[in-house]
Amino acid sequence: MKEITNFSKSDAYRKRIHDLIPGGAHTYSKGDDQFPILSPAAITHGKGSHVWDPDGNEYIECLGGLASISLGHAYEPVIERVAAELKRGNNFSRPSVLEMEIAEKFLANIPGHDMIKFAKNGSVVTTAAVKLARAYTGRTLVARPAEHPFYSYDDWFIGSTDVKSGIPNAISNLTITFKADDLQSLRELFEKHPGQIACVISEPEKMNALEPDFLKNAIELAHQHGALWVMDEMITGYKTDFPGSMKKYNVVPDMTTWGKGIANGFSFCCLTGKKEVMELGGIRKTGAEKLFLISTTHGGETSSIAAALATIDEFKKHDVIGHNQSMGQKFIDGSKQIFNSHGLSNSIRNLQFNWHASLGYFDKDGNNSFGLRTLFHQEMIKRGVLFQGIFCPHFSHSESDVNYILNAMDEACSLYKKGLEEGYEKYLIGEAIKPVFRKII
Numbered sequence: 001m002k003e004i005t006n007f008s009k010s011d012a013y014r015k016r017i018h019d020l021i022p023g024g025a026h027t028y029s030k031g032d033d034q035f036p037i038l039s040p041a042a043i044t045h046g047k048g049s050h051v052w053d054p055d056g057n058e059y060i061e062c063l064g065g066l067a068s069i070s071l072g073h074a075y076e077p078v079i080e081r082v083a084a085e086l087k088r089g090n091n092f093s094r095p096s097v098l099e100m101e102i103a104e105k106f107l108a109n110i111p112g113h114d115m116i117k118f119a120k121n122g123s124v125v126t127t128a129a130v131k132l133a134r135a136y137t138g139r140t141l142v143a144r145p146a147e148h149p150f151y152s153y154d155d156w157f158i159g160s161t162d163v164k165s166g167i168p169n170a171i172s173n174l175t176i177t178f179k180a181d182d183l184q185s186l187r188e189l190f191e192k193h194p195g196q197i198a199c200v201i202s203e204p205e206k207m208n209a210l211e212p213d214f215l216k217n218a219i220e221l222a223h224q225h226g227a228l229w230v231m232d233e234m235i236t237g238y239k240t241d242f243p244g245s246m247k248k249y250n251v252v253p254d255m256t257t258w259g260k261g262i263a264n265g266f267s268f269c270c271l272t273g274k275k276e277v278m279e280l281g282g283i284r285k286t287g288a289e290k291l292f293l294i295s296t297t298h299g300g301e302t303s304s305i306a307a308a309l310a311t312i313d314e315f316k317k318h319d320v321i322g323h324n325q326s327m328g329q330k331f332i333d334g335s336k337q338i339f340n341s342h343g344l345s346n347s348i349r350n351l352q353f354n355w356h357a358s359l360g361y362f363d364k365d366g367n368n369s370f371g372l373r374t375l376f377h378q379e380m381i382k383r384g385v386l387f388q389g390i391f392c393p394h395f396s397h398s399e400s401d402v403n404y405i406l407n408a409m410d411e412a413c414s415l416y417k418k419g420l421e422e423g424y425e426k427y428l429i430g431e432a433i434k435p436v437f438r439k440i441i
């Protein structure tokens, strides 16, 4: 198995980039404080499931573009379609005809939803859903599960995390939380704030495997209390099922948000929903008050729409979901066996799902350990696996990729075990990873 030791160009990049870009990246999840120091600081290019760094090191990437890659990097049928569209122009002063094509094609997969609005980022569409819910209900409060990590970088969400700097309390106080996957907790929230909650926003799957009727009952509960249900399928979309958990659980929320994966890494996200809510953002009802929904210069960019169209075609042509989930299951089964064989099954635990398989790292007292996490990732990266705790399979991840990842894991476990027993500090080079949502840098 290879051993990567040269990160000199990455080190130079790390040194310079923070003078130029606050945070050094365009999502905090890609930042230097999320990786060991012995890691690529940036990527030069990718193909299929592999990526390369500025020093020429090659890796299998486990969380393709933070779960936005569903088919593979530079996946031919997608980039051919994008390239063809680029030659015909990328942005015009009126909508491209492709907007109608993708609207009809995307909505055809979502029974119960009549309208769609595009954006370049997931945060924009979740925020748009909140605005519509507030306008539709005439209420101000937003309810979200306390344990779920992320819905938007906008103030309504970030104000409800530990990272509140720059956000007035008046805004933070409008987002309230309940215990994830717990109907009683949600019921109590509605009882505590009667007639005030505009919507519940929740990912359909996050903490536990859901009771079959959980979502149906939760949506009904929200409706009984006059609130809307926004399902955030940013991560589950094109992963749990096609198009996502709405189909898997046969439920129709009032609005659903989509992003990662629906255009194979291209910047195409969208909000879908029921006509009576979505139409509030329209301009047909002369005399009614106007609601300023998503309105951006780049929202209808043809190259990204082309990527979304090509991605739908590939999902229809091949059993992408089946392939991805079988790779994820192989990862889960193989890694469990490895952790067992090293006597580590209490320290490294498989959490969650075969479409987004993540690991948790715990010290001898059972506490979540960022030091051990960093040590494990250091050892995986050294062996050519760009691992940040999650394997999110896509269509270019092959069986041999998963076998390679598992072999790297097997080797990484040996040093990890020493770190667990003797203290991770002895084996970790550089600092431990820090949580993204922390009050103090």
Ligand SMILES: Cc1ncc(COP(=O)(O)O)c(C=O)c1O
Residues within 6 Å of the ligand: 027, 120, 121, 122, 123, 124, 126, 150, 151, 152, 153, 203, 232, 234, 235, 259, 269
């Ligand atoms: C569940 C969920 N919702 C919304 C977002 C925001 O998406 P974006 O990063 O495209 O703004 C994310 C991003 O990680 C997410 O995981």
